[in-house]
Amino acid sequence: MGTVVDDAASMEFHAFFEQHYAELSRLAHLLTGDADAADDLAADALLALWHRWDRVRAADHPVAYARGVVANLARTRVRSAVRERRRISLFWSQREEKTENPDIAGVVDVQEALRRLPFRKRACVVLRHAFDLSEKDTALALGVSVGTVKSQTSKGMAELQKILGSQGAPQKVHAAMARGGETGGTDR
Secondary structure, three states, X not given: OOOHHHHHHHHHHHHHHHHHHHHHHHHHHHHHOOHHHHXXXXXXXXXXXXXXXXXXXXXXXXXXXXXXXXHHHHHHXXXXXXXXXXXXXXXXXXXXXXXXXXXXXXXXXXXXXXXXXXXHHHHHHHHHHHOOOOHHHHHHHHOOOHHHHHHHHHXXXXXXXXXXXXXXXXXXXXXXXXXXXXXXXXXX
């Protein structure tokens, strides 16, 4: 049950939406370069405006406020895309190494042991030992702190040592993962 004020605000917002949606979408497209994302950003901006509509309609320049919201959302989207590209490039920048006569049984054992680890520990161990990433690069790739990488890698290696039952687990893990791509097995 809406009141007259609520209905007036709703009608006013609807008129604002109809008048400025296309312009806000075009702005988002020009800022991000992504036509598909532009409509989503404009819709997200207008949703945010609706939640603050009392403040927006009282502003001196509601359209300028709306443009600022679109610009902030576009900036956030671009930054996220840049971070994602950096993470992907960390994975693809490593060269592939070929090994003659790989220890396939050892690789299978290590892969099975890795599957038993929780995801974050597994990701830290794989990035540190298979991809030889630094703690800092691993933290960047996973979006966690360097301290988290250190503790998760240490705990993951300790669990692997228990599972594999070997004092040389770090060397086994490193060697098996360096050759792991040659077995054709992957873990999803």
